[in-house]
Amino acid sequence: MSKLMQPCRAFCHVFLDDIIICSKSFAEHIHHLKSVFETLAKEKLVFNASKCELAVQRVVLLGHKVSETSIEPTPDAIQAILDLQEPHTxxxxxxxxxxxxxxxxxxPNFSHIAAPIHKVSNFIKDRRHFFKWTVKQSNAFHALKRLLTTAPLFFHFPVDGFPLHFATDANGIATGGVLFQNVNGQCHNPFHHSKVLSPVEQKY
Known part of the structure; x- marks a missing residue:
């Protein structure tokens, strides 16, 4: 499908069998729709009308609600996290x-919070008998579930005309960073990043 939609790649994105069309105005959207319909018609492909959403400002894609300004998990995605049971193997x-x-x-600080779990998850197959789930891992598990179901789980896309800032931090366990903007006095966090340090990296 991605190859088929190459003529529309400037405004069209393909995710598996989903086609997302991004337009800056309604008039432009009509033009984009016409181009997509014509491209598919050449290959004798048709849409299922009941599964189409046209000229909307927000779509659900891969478990997320995506709009012009932000992206956030859907309620179903959050519920799936709430339903997770504590691991034992x-x-x-x-x-x-x-x-x-x-x-x-x-x-923020995802890897630092998850570090106790990562510590017991990196055993190779023939050493899996060393696995041990303790209070530290249990606390980290519930902390992550709490953050993933109660924190404002969204980030804003960058706003034109405002500079981007990147702040970093590190400790003996993990590194982290956030790409953000100050938009009229409000802090927008477009992207968080964190990484657990390997045992070798922790020695430096």
């Missing part, structure tokens, strides 16, 4: 970390 721990990794950009 190495496999369950890695599944938990993999399941919430996408949301790290929403949470």
């Amino acid at each position: 190495l496999k369950e721990t890695n599944q938990f970390l993999g399941g919430i990794a996408y949301y790290r950009k929403f949470v």
Whole structure:
């Protein structure tokens, strides 16, 4: 599908079988829709009308609500996190970390908070019997669930005309940074980043 939509790539994004059209005005949107319809018609492809949303200002995409100014998880995505049970095995721990990794950009100091869990999740297969889930991991698990279901889980897209700032921090466990803007006295956090330091990196 991505290859098929190459003629419309300036305003059209393909995610699996979803086609997202981005326009700056209603008139431009009509023009973009016409181009997409014509491109698909050449390949004898049609839309399912019941699954189409035209000329909307907000869409749900890959478990997120995306608008002109921001992106945030959907209520269903938040509920899925609330339903997560505390891991008791190495496999369950890695599944938990993999399941919430996408949301790290929403949470300041994500890696620092998750560090106790990462510490017991990096055993290779023949050393998995060393896995031990303790109070430290349990506290980190519940702290992450709490942040991922109660914090304002969204970030703003950069606003034209305002400078971008990047602040960093580090300790002996993890590094972190945030890309942000001061927009008329309000702090917009477009992107958070954090990373757990490896045992070797922690020695420096």
